[in-house]
Amino acid sequence: MELIGARWRTSSRSSGNTGNCVEVAANLPGVVAVRDSKDPTGPALTFTPAAWRAFSADLGGNRPR
Numbered sequence: 001m002e003l004i005g006a007r008w009r010t011s012s013r014s015s016g017n018t019g020n021c022v023e024v025a026a027n028l029p030g031v032v033a034v035r036d037s038k039d040p041t042g043p044a045l046t047f048t049p050a051a052w053r054a055f056s057a058d059l060g061g062n063r064p065r
Contacts, residue, residue, distance in 0.1 A: 001031070001046055003028065003033050003046075005027070005028065006025035006027065006028055006033055007027045008023040008024070008025045008040070009023060009024055009025070010022070010037060021036070021037035021038070022034060022035070022036065022037065023035050023040075025044075026049075030048065030049070031046050031047070031049075032046070032047045032048070032049055032052035033045070033046050034047070
């Protein structure tokens with residue numbers, strides 16, 4: 001999938017200067033893309049917006065177990 005026009009932002013959960021950063025692009029229609037900031041030309045994972053919301057809610061502990 002081409003991610004032309006993606007506006008990447010670093011996650012607020014990234015660990016500062018240690019290089020362990022995740023970038024997210026949520027400005028594309030119907031898709032949320034995630035990549036490793038250390039490899040911006042490498043592969044990116046893509047999610048539907050609903051799947052991304054469920055995934056990120058679960059990471060934040062906002063989902064009942």
